[in-house]
Amino acid sequence: MEIKSEIIAVGSELLLGQIANTNAQFLSQQLAEMGLGVYYHTVVGDNPDRLKQAVNTAKSRSNIIIFTGGLGPTKDDLTKETISSLLGRKLVTDENALSHIEEYFKKTKRTMSENNKKQALVIEDSFILKNEFGMAPGMAIEVNDIHFMFLPGPPSEMKPMFLNFGRDYFMSKLGQQEKITSRVLRYFGIGESQLETDIQDLIDSQTNPTIAPLAGDGEVTIRLTARHKEETTAFQLLDELENKINERVGSFFYGYDNTTLIQELMNVLHEKDKSISAAESLTGGLFTEQLTAVKGTSKVLNGGIVCYTNETKRDLLKVSEKTLETVGAVSRQCALEMAENIQSLTNSDIGISFTGEAGPVTNEDQPIGRVYIGIAASGQETIVHRLHVAGGRNTIRKRTVKYGCQLLIKQLNENTVK
Secondary structure, three states: OOOOEEEEEEOHHHHOOOOOOHHHHHHHHHHHHOOOOEEEEEEEOOOHHHHHHHHHHHHOOOOEEEEEOOOOOOOOOOHHHHHHHHHOOOEEEOHHHHHHHHHHHHHHOOOOOHHHHHHHEEEOOOEEEOOOOOOOOEEEEEEOOEEEEEEOOOHHHHHHHHHHHHHHHHHHHHOOOOEEEEEEEEEEOOOHHHHHHHOHHHHHOOOOOEEEEEEEOOEEEEEEEEEEOOHHHHHHHHHHHHHHHHHHHHHHEEEEOOOOHHHHHHHHHHHHOOOEEEEEOOOOOHHHHHHHOOOOHHHOEEEEEEOOOHHHHHHOOOOOHHHHHHOOOOOHHHHHHHHHHHHHHHOOOEEEEEEEOOOOOOOOOOOOOEEEEEEEEOOOOOEEEEEEOOOOHHHHHHHHHHHHHHHHHHHHHOOOOO
């Protein structure tokens, strides 16, 4: 029988947008690692009738239903009361949980109110999941071939409860399942439609692993997902498919999973033992800001100048007056001088410059999105890249930084920086 899992988060604060449903994300990741596919996420407020409707729907389509939230002491904590009634099971006091709650109040020298005893109520004949970081215990029970699990809402309680007790419960009940193993491939400089066109035949013929392209923030990601009981075989399947994809679009590939272009640049700078400095006009310090947000920046970043006006370019960065008067700040020559001068001023292995027109109006009769990125490296001829970057003002700035990272990574990996 195919296992279909569903996660039901209970709490009006989730529907109001006061907190994010990070519990569902965590549980989906954990269940996938166990080979238990999650088919549905549901969020329902603190209302018994709507909760019953959600549970009846879940029972019709899922054989694992996990609840988070609604196990606390207040009136709106109604998960176990509502579900026990729906299942025709009584609530009983778990003496171990009650003792744990009473001991907590003694240690904290607080008065225990009567409603706190409510947290020790569990569904009769359920398997108790100990709460080592809070008061309300979790529980699990199988009714009519459906596994119900109840976990607390606070992530600090829910996560260790599931990791320490919930996982073992499912493994003991369900045995070994096919493991779901995913890998995210990250690309920059190619649009989603072009990438899909380049690998369309692979998408059309996908079975195991599956391919899921996704665009966002100027980048494209591909999630590869393989199912197999043996993790090593799943990884082998992912490797084979990744190689086929990157034979076609590998020139745009830069990393895996949750990495970023700025993180990958930092990794390469450390690996090559190179220092860098930046002269930023168009980007207004965004490149340097993002670089300093990554651990280990002090070992590679020598400094930078935000030179937004022509006067600053001339007086601080020593861009020639002739360049600014004849070809302007948004030009190949200005980008070249900016890169070379910031490298020299800071005694860096690499100097990078960003100049261009982000809009909404133009200052030098240049099209909005025209960008020049200069890269000066010790012992090498300075390279200036001219780009046209689409989008609004802030999008152009952000994507320009990403292009700068991509160009630097490529240059460093090709060993052109000595």
